[in-house]
Amino acid sequence: MRYDVVIGLEIHAELSTKTKIFCSCEQYFGGEQNTRCCAGCAALPGALPVFNKQAITYAVKAGLALDCGISLESAFDRKNYFYPDLPKAYQISQFYKPICVNGKVILSDNTTVRVNRIHLEEDAGKLIHDDYHGVSLADYNRSSVPLIEIVTEPDISSAEQAREFAEIVANRLRYAEVCDAKMEEGSLRCDVNISLKPSGSPILGTRAEIKNLNSFKSIVRAIEYEIERQSELLDAGKKVVQETRRFNENHGRTIAMRSKEEAQDYRYFPDPDIPTILIEQAEVDKIASTMPELPEARLARYINEYNLPEAAAKIIITSKYLSDFYDSTVAIYNNYSEIANLFVVELFRLINDYQIDKDFKFTPKELARLAEMLDKGTLTRAAQKTVLEIMYTCGGTPDNIAKQENLILENDLEALEQAIKQVLSEYQKAVQEYKDGSLKVFGFLMGQVSRIVGKSTSPAIIKEKLTKALE
């Protein structure tokens, strides 16, 4: 039996605001437990929530980055349940009136994945299980950190599509500078809802929810496992149970959690401590105007305006820092393809080797100069590579480094002219062969000229002058 795979994703992203969503405690990763809490986020009696303006600004940016409509009126609701990492025993979320609705992302295979909503909510604290004493220890540093939850329609139909969607969202959130979107650090979490239905059938199957996925690869592996698991069940005439399952990294399997959660009635009601938030269209427009250009727009610009090959452009946009760096560099010296080449071939090799992909020790101006030096014949390509490596690892200007390393080509044009004259007169037979149409013999002639002038002259210049002299 062939099945259609139907997948929807719920992605939680931690917003990189300075303070928590409903109190002014600082939020950042790590640190001593229970040192970034107050009466509000640790739920002591009598505290009240005070909403963080930046959280809604960032949520709006995330919405714009995913092509959503922005709700000019959004409100907060209480989602009530008891769990020790949730100190108020309710999570403040947005059930009835989320901040963003009706967005979409178009994948590389032209599938449109619709975003049903993006809403704001607060994170819970962390529990550390002390099995020896049979207790759990609660740390509320993370309690009330702002999250957005991105909920898609079930428009995804393969593991690869799911991964691509998650990667696109992560990249756009990073570009929008609202989240650093690192699954391994927990600033981006992805839950998968997956069901199967007989091929072509209009009736959706029962879905399972998969949690605890902490890398893009896990998303793929978990979905692949689920497709197999659910197919086997359905093939055998059994039913798929609606339940929540955890993905086990080590075994590559999903395992059912207690199904108590399914019966949960969260008794949502509007939070009486928080007024409805009104934002004006003009304010949304202002936020939109501050947004950096998003990766897909840059890709289009690189391909259509700068004529970069798609593969090269895709590499440059993998991070906002690199793309910004590229844009700053070509703004100074606009040899788009040469600089792209430097990025894609040399710089990325260095990034792979040294694992540093931002806060470079050199500036766009210096990189631009390095490209210019090659074009002007001041450096050979090999020398350029050497200089870049030094710039990357130690810093310094290309001119200083090249001088220090004796890589600067003198390009003595007089001496070159002499050498060319000498070679052309000495090898008149070869010259005649060239004039008769042999291109191969050019290399021979260049070699002879190079031998005379030595390494201090740029091959590009030798070629240029020799070609001219042969005309």
Add this chain to the structure above:
Amino acid sequence: MQGYTIRQARALLDKGKIGAAELTRYYLERAAKLSPKLNAYITIAAAEAEKEALRAQAMLDSGNQKPLTGIPIAISDNISTKGMLTTCGSRMLYNYKPVFDATVIEKLKEQGAVILGKTNISEFCLGDNASSFFGAPANPYNVDKSTSSGAAAAVCADLAVCAISADIGGSIVQSASLCGVVGIQPTYGAVSRYGMISSAPSLSQIGAIAKDAQDCVALLSAIAGKDMRDMTSIGYKSDFANVKECNLQGKTIGIITEYIAQASAEVKAAIENTAQTFKELGCNIVQVSLPSAKYALSAYYIISSAEATSSFALYDGIRFGYRSKEGDTFEQNLWHTRGEGFGEEVKRRLLLGVFALGSGNYEKYYYKAKLVKEKLKAEFNAIFNTCDFLLCPVAAEQGDNTARSATSVQNWQASAFTVAQNLAGLPCASTACGYSKEGMPIGAQLIAPHFADAKLLACATAFEQVFASKRKEAAV
């Protein structure tokens, strides 16, 4: 009224006729002596009060006093006081000492007021049925009868000059009425709720209980104001300075017929006398109708219970408060803690609340109740088009607040004349207007439009000045 008003104490302190320490000691001694009989205070904070009195004296000596400098004040025990026991009248918080002050406390301290201690309240201020874990406070007029608020008893028996209290369904107005003192519950949002421990955020307010309406003005001026820490707080300028001008000539006072109809003969008579007094002060008296009054109790108990399920969910024994010794798992320990820590009425509201918010019931009950809230607001607004104030009883009979009736639901009826105002967020005040056959005070309730708190107190002042000669003080 026995004892000092704020204005009298202010005059004595400013003129140096009495020192701040002396005044504070006077009240501490009275409290220590009489509170046990009345069960008015849960905590008398003698050491802190004496320290604050010294600070107040320093302000007086340097001529930097503020309106409440050196004034001994009682605080109801559901308002957070840093380092001072705050129990909400519940076993659940029997040992809880907040690590922060409520905004109103910060404001009082900033003025150099002296906090004498924390007064008894019904458990979590839930009123009828909700007996305090520390026993009910007694009414100074008759210690065999109880009142739900130790603050009202304290002010009445002069165990404090005045008090700050919290209200959800009319407890300020009800307890003030029972004790023959003045209580005001201001417009919703006038006073910051930061630090107030409450079951129902959309209905709760912090107000004042004092010996007369002028004193209430002094208290409200000190504690009202927009607070960034409370998103529901509204800054508005109530013209407290001009409250002394109490000219009621030509004002219209509406008597809510639905409430009058349910009142006992005694209470009706007292209200009619009150209306007569207002007439003599130059007011027009008219009859007005609040058609949705009959839905107010139902709406109130649905909303307050529903919000309580959420507002009380943080009581789990983990970060503070009572913790059961029973239960080996998180769930078991949680359930036992809450079953043992909460009193009967709290649990009743929680059961009702989860029911009202449950799937299938949300629209029928909770959402419907919110719509009734809107309807009541609209009806009040319509009435205020033609009236400046409204007059009605505080309760159908002058009774006491012990759960003496047969059923919970019958006890809930006691709030029939006050809950609509909480639902509508209107300011209301109670002032003594008569006495029952047994000599127990009967209160008249005055209601004003939103933000007309100062005018409300002016109206009450005008009445008080006439009624003063007819006052009977408590025996204590």
Add this chain to the structure above:
Amino acid sequence: MDKLNFIKQLEELAALTLEPQERQKYADEFDSILEFIDVIKEADTAGLQVQPQVAEYKNLREDKPQPSLPREQLLANASITQEDSFVTAKVVG
């Protein structure tokens, strides 16, 4: 349905355990409570909408850190602490 079971269900939702006699008391009175709140059904609320309080974006709290509570104060009221954390018994499931 059996009233006692009904109250038991509500207990579970409200996360509390009642003694049997308490449960019986609430079970016995629940009908009268339902009757009391059912009054609301008669209210004509056609055309009405809930009008919430509103807050404007421009007036919201700025994203500036303020000092958190010192840890000792945060933990001060807890009856049990361990390793500077709050302690709960194990969660089932």
